[in-house]
């Protein structure tokens with residue numbers, strides 16, 4: 001890829017090559033998921049925790065809003081978080097649903113609201129439903145309080161978490177799974193057409209959610225950077241990219257303690273992030289980068305995207321849509337293969353109207 005020695009996604013731990021989609025699904029995928037859990041994101045909260053939904057619907061011209069309170073029961077009590085869902089009136093069901101993991105508290109109640117980050121009215125006008133939850137209801141983005149909502153339903157609050165237990169990013173990904181539990185039951189939506197989307201820190205969570213939970217038909221990591229789409233072994237990528245030690249130091253509540261063992265020793269990781277993207281196969285992986293987003297190392301995101309293609313190729317879906325695997329591609333253009341989508345927006349870190357235009361025009365739910 002760039003002269004570095006990256007782990008080969010198509011080699012089993014016992015050294016045998018992976019040559020078929022069945023071998024990938026049955027043998028290699030579980031190995032990689034276990035490695036990412038043990039070393040990078042941590043063990044998640046249980047997906048099977050009993051969950052109930054309480055729905056309040058409000059009608060607007062052409063749009064129904066549903067406020068869904070999702071209550072989860074754990075051994076130490078139960079707690080709820082809110083999912084907001086907007087469903088446009090369409091002939092038949094919406095074209096699909098975008099589920100956003102939101103760490104900015106930026107999705108309000110009105111269907112007419114719009115921002116570059118969450119252009120609700122534009123998404124609805126394009127015929128898609130839009131759902132969002134605030135990460136604060138799952139694990140507040142704060143090193144002192146991140147355990148307070150959902151994590152301590154499953155862990156003793158007065159004791160340190162086990163070293164290999166997931167922290168906030170793992171919990172946010174788990175929250176996307178619980179939101180998906182609800183979306184699967186909503187009669188107004190097509191359960192086979194749900195994309196999970198997140199920007200930056202939420203992009204890391206969206207990719208991890210989509211890697212694990214095969215109910216997501218498409219997975220969008222926007223400017224997800226370090227421990228998202230960016231290859232860890234690139235270090236700072238020569239341009240100030242965020243390293244494993246930098247992210248662990250600045251955000252000690254995002255990842256398990258086990259990840260710190262790789263501070264300054266990325267090459268000792270049993271995985272790298274192209275294998276996270278490969279875990280989404282054969283579903284659609286969508287990577288959005290920004291040319292001026294030095295912290296996220298857009299070249300490292302691009303290289304991970306292209307290095308996931310051999311796994312897609314097992315499903316005969318290895319076309320990345322790019323004319324060449326050479327960095328840099330043209331900016332502000334959507335590249336699309338049958339199951340892989342990529343763009344490099346010009347400009348700085350952000351989820352903007354230009355990114356959303358590419359996602360909405362990207363026909364993410366068909367090959």
Ligand code: GCU
Pocket residue numbers: 199200201202223224225226242247250295
């Ligand atoms: C910081 C952090 C990144 C993260 C970003 C964000 O810059 O270092 O890893 O992606 O915040 O969430 O905006």
